[in-house]
Amino acid sequence: MSVIDPQAFWALLAGMKVCMLITRDGAALRARPMAPNVDADREEIRFLTRRSTHKADEIDDIGAVNLAFMAQGREDYVSVSGHAALSRDRKLIRAIWTRNDDIWFPEGPDGPDIAAIRVRATMAEYWDTADGARRYAWLRFRDPGTGLTGGKSRPARSQNPTIMRGKAKVKADAKPKPSSNAANR
Numbered sequence: 001m002s003v004i005d006p007q008a009f010w011a012l013l014a015g016m017k018v019c020m021l022i023t024r025d026g027a028a029l030r031a032r033p034m035a036p037n038v039d040a041d042r043e044e045i046r047f048l049t050r051r052s053t054h055k056a057d058e059i060d061d062i063g064a065v066n067l068a069f070m071a072q073g074r075e076d077y078v079s080v081s082g083h084a085a086l087s088r089d090r091k092l093i094r095a096i097w098t099r100n101d102d103i104w105f106p107e108g109p110d111g112p113d114i115a116a117i118r119v120r121a122t123m124a125e126y127w128d129t130a131d132g133a134r135r136y137a138w139l140r141f142r143d144p145g146t147g148l149t150g151g152k153s154r155p156a157r158s159q160n161p162t163i164m165r166g167k168a169k170v171k172a173d174a175k176p177k178p179s180s181n182a183a184n185r
């Protein structure tokens with residue numbers, strides 16, 4: 001197993017310009033493309049949205065989300081599970097605002113319907129299949145407020161990695177162990 005710097009994980013996400021934000025609408029899953037804003041210092045992924053959207057209602061109702069990333073031009077894939085919350089903090093909205101946001105939100109960052117989505121990761125999975133290699137990493141995050149590890153149990157730590165918030169501890173398998181359900185990893 002190799003040790004990976006947690007900052008490399010956040011840098012990888014920061015380099016991915018689009019992800020699918022998946023929410024729950026009752027028993028149904030809903031996905032839509034979003035432009036992530038990654039804040040490695042706060043260990044969160046942020047987005048802009050309209051408060052009047054279904055996704056905002058779904059986040060208010062359940063809060064559990066998944067973010068599916070794919071690096072354009074590379075074979076890096078990341079799935080992040082976490083908890084989302086909406087914020088109307090104008091300072092935050094202005095901090096993550098870009099020129100491209102004018103297209104989606106012509107009223108500007110101070111529009112009355114603009115909100116930020118803040119996602120705190122509980123776990124993440126990473127795949128790299130470049131050049132026929134199969135590299136896989138599973139990451140768990142510790143909640144800094146409670147010290148509890150988020151997410152459900154996955155393979156033993158000796159087989160998969162762990163990131164603890166605030167600590168540079170990440171391990172990754174070079175190759176996943178084959179299983180009868182390898183396509184669903």
